[in-house]
Amino acid sequence: SFDVLIVGAGSAGSVLAWRLSEEPGLRVGVLEAGGHPDDPDIAIPQKWPVLQDRPYDWAYRTLPQAGTAGRVHPWPRGRLVGGSSCIHAMAHVRGHADDFAPWAEATGSDAWSHAGLLPSFRRIEAFSGGASAQHGGDGPLPVWLPDAELAPVVRAYMAAGLARGVPHIGEHNGGPLKGVAANSLTIRDGRRVSAADAFLVPVLGRPNLTLVTGVRVHRLAFDGDRVTGVEAEVDGRPARFSAGTVLLAAGAVASPLLLMRSGVGPAADLSRAGIPVRLDRAGVGDNLHDHMLTAGNVYRARRPVPPSRLQHSESLMYLDADDPTRADGAPSVVLGCVAAPTTSERLAPVDYGTGFTILSGVTHPTSRGRLTVTGPGLDDAPSIDPAYFTTDHDRELGVRALELAREIGAAPELADWRAEEIHPGPAVRGRAALAAFVAEASITHHHPVGTCRMGADADAVVDARLKVNGLDGLHVVDASVIPSITSGPVHAAVLAIADRFAGDFLAAG
Numbered sequence: 001s002f003d004v005l006i007v008g009a010g011s012a013g014s015v016l017a018w019r020l021s022e023e024p025g026l027r028v029g030v031l032e033a034g035g036h037p038d039d040p041d042i043a044i045p046q047k048w049p050v051l052q053d054r055p056y057d058w059a060y061r062t063l064p065q066a067g068t069a070g071r072v073h074p075w076p077r078g079r080l081v082g083g084s085s086c087i088h089a090m091a092h093v094r095g096h097a098d099d100f101a102p103w104a105e106a107t108g109s110d111a112w113s114h115a116g117l118l119p120s121f122r123r124i125e126a127f128s129g130g131a132s133a134q135h136g137g138d139g140p141l142p143v144w145l146p147d148a149e150l151a152p153v154v155r156a157y158m159a160a161g162l163a164r165g166v167p168h169i170g171e172h173n174g175g176p177l178k179g180v181a182a183n184s185l186t187i188r189d190g191r192r193v194s195a196a197d198a199f200l201v202p203v204l205g206r207p208n209l210t211l212v213t214g215v216r217v218h219r220l221a222f223d224g225d226r227v228t229g230v231e232a233e234v235d236g237r238p239a240r241f242s243a244g245t246v247l248l249a250a251g252a253v254a255s256p257l258l259l260m261r262s263g264v265g266p267a268a269d270l271s272r273a274g275i276p277v278r279l280d281r282a283g284v285g286d287n288l289h290d291h292m293l294t295a296g297n298v299y300r301a302r303r304p305v306p307p308s309r310l311q312h313s314e315s316l317m318y319l320d321a322d323d324p325t326r327a328d329g330a331p332s333v334v335l336g337c338v339a340a341p342t343t344s345e346r347l348a349p350v351d352y353g354t355g356f357t358i359l360s361g362v363t364h365p366t367s368r369g370r371l372t373v374t375g376p377g378l379d380d381a382p383s384i385d386p387a388y389f390t391t392d393h394d395r396e397l398g399v400r401a402l403e404l405a406r407e408i409g410a411a412p413e414l415a416d417w418r419a420e421e422i423h424p425g426p427a428v429r430g431r432a433a434l435a436a437f438v439a440e441a442s443i444t445h446h447h448p449v450g451t452c453r454m455g456a457d458a459d460a461v462v463d464a465r466l467k468v469n470g471l472d473g474l475h476v477v478d479a480s481v482i483p484s485i486t487s488g489p490v491h492a493a494v495l496a497i498a499d500r501f502a503g504d505f506l507a508a509g
């Protein structure tokens with residue numbers, strides 16, 4: 001029996017375990033479906049794209065998406081200690097300060113404003129540029145700003161941006177976000193540092209912390225409206241773990257599913273799936289959203305493109321779609337130059353070393369989908385509908401972002417690298433043709449969020465303290481509580497949410 005039981009040893013779960021077990025009087029348990037990482041490829045930054053579909057990937061799939069020409073999108077998620085941070089692309093981007101204002105507004109709590117989260121962003125990191133008002137210098141997670149290691153083609157693309165009048169910001173986490181910067185990466189000595197490497201594994205020796213791997217949590221256990229623990233499966237056999245408080249940190253797909261398997265979710269969905277309804281909560285699984293990237297604007301190279309020494313995608317360029325020279329505020333679109341010629345599965349592939357891609361995407365999509373259960377069992381696959389490109393906003397900005405990618409791609413600064421544009425190809429011009437191309441070429445940026453959103457309203461799944469509305473002894477603390485997505489990759493924000501929650505939880509006694 002534990003005082004606090006954390007479900008999921010992924011990104012958020014690792015931070016929760018680190019912070020909560022600092023309190024010696026608190027018995028903290030962590031349950032993880034997967035095992036410890038044992039694939040040496042995980043630590044090698046260049047290998048991140050090939051880790052997908054390996055045995056430690058949950059390997060979800062979306063429903064066919066009308067907004068992307070009927071395509072089904074693979075949704076990798078890590079099933080191992082470290083969770084998705086073992087298979088992710090290692091970019092550390094907090095987001096723009098304005099991204100968090102809607103979080104504070106939705107909850108009525110300054111805890112979730114940028115100012116409220118800044119101490120957590122600083123505490124978790126050891127920034128290679130050193131400590132400052134914006135940065136932490138001695139936290140567990142290395143945040144490294146590469147320089148000489150950047151691929152030469154990426155440098156040329158950054159120069160093209162600067163020549164176009166895009167502001168120089170130097171790094172993504174210093175305040176301004178619109179501009180040219182190399183990606184800050186969670187890499188140390190050439191190796192990936194997962195959230196578990198940084199936060200969880202170093203504290204596993206604490207006597208009050210227990211990590212149990214190979215535990216698939218099936219559903220919550222209740223005494224009335226109070227959650228008393230979880231029912232799980234270990235090696236195919238049922239097991240039960242009891243706790244004073246349960247924290248769901250199973251991620252934006254698995255946390256809402258776990259609630260629904262426990263009878264907490266939209267009543268009609270639960271009944272259809274053969275699950276007795278305990279609490280009719282329409283918000284569980286709703287508000288699902290994600291970033292997409294058009295993959296892409298691909299160029300055949302004039303000369304061999306040297307392999308990336310980092311993780312291929314080394315510089316995200318955040319822009320105002322109306323005026324790329326504008327520096328203030330949150331961006332609306334993003335570009336990224338990839339030394340590997342990345343394409344969606346619908347486009348003719350281009351051999352590594354012979355080309356490069358400029359990715360483009362929308363930073364604040366307004367499309368909202370939902371995910372739900374299809375059955376009561378652990379092996380019943382979820383139904384995932386992110387509703388990609390179902391708003392005019394997303395379709396229009398998706399085209400605009402691609403136009404900006406082509407503008408940068410055609411710049412003189414890239415002339416030494418560019419032989420010709422392969423995708424979409426010079427013949428593809430005009431709004432309708434470009435929109436059709438975006439639908440064929442967009443792939444997930446792997447940032448699903450929002451399925452247990454925080455808020456002060458009655459429909460919110462969790463309140464400002466991340467407690468599940470209508471139940472006691474249960475919180476959700478992971479990417480699913482994000483009410484509206486940040487400008488960039490969400491990992492930094494997920495870690496900060498977990499840190500902020502843990503601090504407040506300990507302070508509340």
Ligand code: FAD
Pocket residue numbers: 007008009010011012013031032033034076077078079080081082083084085087088089090091092093215216217218249250251252254255258445446447448478479480488489490491492494
């Ligand atoms: P996770 O880290 O996924 O953790 C959930 C954990 O819960 C997992 O370990 C899982 O096995 C466990 N679990 C789930 N269900 C159960 C159950 N029933 N019982 C027991 N345990 C369970 N973000 C960035 O910021 N930068 C990037 O470069 C980036 N690239 C990405 C690339 C890929 C391929 C992917 C998949 C993601 C990427 N992301 C990136 C997103 C980022 O990794 C995630 O948003 C973040 O890791 C989510 O953290 P989480 O704690 O919510 O969930």
